[in-house]
Every structure is written in structure tokens, then in C-alpha cells.
Amino acid sequence: MSRKTNQELTPWQKYQKQQKEQQRAQSSVFTKARPKRIGKKLSKLRKQQNWKLFWKMGSLIVIFGAALLFIIYLISPLSHIQSLKVSGNQALSDRSVLSSAGLKKGDAIFNVLGQEKALTQRARSKNVKIRSLQVSISHLNHVKVHITEYKTAAFLLHNNKYHVILESGVISKVGQKQPTGHYPIISRFKKQSTTHKMISQYNKLEKSVQQNISEIRFAPTKSNPMRVHLFMNDGNEVYATLTTLAKKMAYYNSISTEMKQNGVINLEVGAYSYPFK
Structure with a gap:
């Protein structure tokens, strides 16, 4: 039995025929387009994977290269x-x-x-x-x-040997037969604590006064157990109290210039001078 022509079909049959033809056309379009889309996605995915692999390999090469260069540097004279x-x-x-x-x-x-x-x-x-x-x-x-x-501040005379005293207050354990340089001699200081106080006071003096001191002796008395006796390079002698030495010696230059002849300057209580007898 031959197929019916469009003229012989009822309206309902024509409608159903058109719907089937549209479904077949759409199905053929999707079937043709799908491989192309999947192909594009696969190509893009492969490129991303290749880039990731490239960066990983590059990072490993850089790390191992740097490690190798570092090892070569360690064993080289550099x-x-x-x-x-x-x-x-x-x-x-x-x-x-x-x-x-x-x-x-x-x-x-x-x-x-x-x-x-x-x-x-x-x-x-x-x-x-x-x-x-x-x-x-x-x-x-x-x-x-x-x-x-640390600069040398003075020499400590102990047991007939001269020990270097640094400006830090450290005293050399090794003594020498004669002092060197133009540094004051500190003598008759038996206690290390008293010697350190002396060095502390000496470091506070003006440079011109320091350079003018020849010797500092510890000379305590009953009335002043911290008295010190200074012998100056300009020929004068000074009596002072250890704890106030730096403060009182600030007036030395002004007092000595008013003296008509060499003598003694007493800075224990107040400040006054008198010529040698």
C-alpha cells in the first residue's frame, strides 16, 4: 500500500508529520554541532594541562639549578x-x-x-x-x-710593677717594669673598688687637666679617709677628696693661673692654695 500524499492526509496527520520532520531536523543539527563543541573543550583542556606541566617542570629546573650553583659555590674558592x-x-x-x-x-x-x-x-x-x-x-x-x-687611662703601680689601666676600668694582670707613654701613675691604692672609683673620676676630667697629672696617690687621713694626693706636671700639688675629684678639679686651671709661684691647692673643703714652704 503506497504512502498517502499531502492532499490525502487529514489536517491532524499533516500536523503530526510536520512535528516529526522538525524533530528530525533539530536532532541532526545537535548531532553535528556536539562533536565540534566537545573538540574545542578538549583542545582548551589540553593546552591548560600543557601549561601547568610546563610551569612545574620549569620550577623544578630552577630549584635544582639554584641548588647546583650553590653547591658549586660552596666548594669553590669564592x-x-x-x-x-x-x-x-x-x-x-x-x-x-x-x-x-x-x-x-x-x-x-x-x-x-x-x-x-x-x-x-x-x-x-x-x-x-x-x-x-x-x-x-x-x-x-x-x-x-x-x-x-679602649684607650690607656693610667698605670697602676703594684708590687714594683706597672699595670695598664684602661678607660673601661679594667686593669691588666700582666705588669711591666716601666710605664710607657705620658700617662699618670696611680699608686698606694690597695682596694680594687677604690681604684675603679679613681679611674671613673679621672675619665670625667678635662683632657688638659688629665695631661697635666703626673701621679695620683691614695693618701687617706682620719678626717678624710678618701683623700688623694695629685702631683702635677706644672709643679703644683693637689689634695682632694676622691668622690668629688672631677667636680673640684674643674677649677684647677683658674686657681693655678692666679698663683704667683708653685704650691699646694687644697680642694678637700672649699678651694684654696698656698706656696710651698
Whole structure:
């Protein structure tokens, strides 16, 4: 039996036929478009995965490359101190400074980098004359060490030997037969605490007054157990109280210039002078 033509179909049959034809057309469109969409998504996904893989591989190469370069640097001469230069030292030799700081040529440069505080503490513990220490590095492995020394304040005469007294108040344990330089001699001080008080007062004096002092003797009396006797380079002598020495000696220059001849200046109570008898 042959198919019916459109003229023989009822309106309802025509409508159903049109609906089926539209559904077939839409189905064919979606069937053709779907592979294209999926293909685009797969291509984009592959590109993203390739980029992620590229970045991971690149990061690993950079990390391992940096590690390799660091290892090569560690075993190369560049990571070790090639030269050491000391500056700022006057009383101490270069060798003494470097030995106190624990530095020597050939040491790893990492023993210096960021270790200035530790090096200073080590140097000061080994040598009381070292006040501070600064370290700088140039040309990767050339080290410069600049130090500040505690200056000599005076010499302490003890058991017929002269011991250096630093401005910090530290007294050298090793004595010498004769003093060096133009520093005052401190004598007859039996207690270390009294000696430290003397050094503290001396450090407060003006430079011109310090340079004019030849010797300071501890000379206590019943009325003044802290009396000190000073012998000046200009020929005068001074009696003063240890605890007020720096304050009273501020008037020394003005009093000495009014004296017609050398004599004694008494600063224990008030301030007055009289010529030698």
C-alpha cells in the first residue's frame, strides 16, 4: 500500500508529520554541532594541562639549578676568605685582633656574614683592649675588620710593677717594669673598688687637666679617709677628696693661673692654695 500524499492526509496527520520532520531536523543539527563543541573543550583542556606541566617542570629546573650553583659555590674558592685587612688598631697588632676574633684566611665566608655581634663578643672576651669590632666584605671574599680600642687611662703601680689601666676600668694582670707613654701613675691604692672609683673620676676630667697629672696617690687621713694626693706636671700639688675629684678639679686651671709661684691647692673643703714652704 503506497504512502498517502499531502492532499490525502487529514489536517491532524499533516500536523503530526510536520512535528516529526522538525524533530528530525533539530536532532541532526545537535548531532553535528556536539562533536565540534566537545573538540574545542578538549583542545582548551589540553593546552591548560600543557601549561601547568610546563610551569612545574620549569620550577623544578630552577630549584635544582639554584641548588647546583650553590653547591658549586660552596666548594669553590669564592666561598672562603681570600684576604683579611685590619684597621683602627693602635696598641694591638693585626695578628692579635684577628686571633681574638677567631678569623683567619681560608675560613668560610659564612663565618663572617651576619656574625658581627658574635665576633665582637668573642674578640672582647679574648682581649679586654677591644671595645668594638666592625666587619665588611668586598669582592665576595675580601674581609675588612675595623676595631675601636679602649684607650690607656693610667698605670697602676703594684708590687714594683706597672699595670695598664684602661678607660673601661679594667686593669691588666700582666705588669711591666716601666710605664710607657705620658700617662699618670696611680699608686698606694690597695682596694680594687677604690681604684675603679679613681679611674671613673679621672675619665670625667678635662683632657688638659688629665695631661697635666703626673701621679695620683691614695693618701687617706682620719678626717678624710678618701683623700688623694695629685702631683702635677706644672709643679703644683693637689689634695682632694676622691668622690668629688672631677667636680673640684674643674677649677684647677683658674686657681693655678692666679698663683704667683708653685704650691699646694687644697680642694678637700672649699678651694684654696698656698706656696710651698
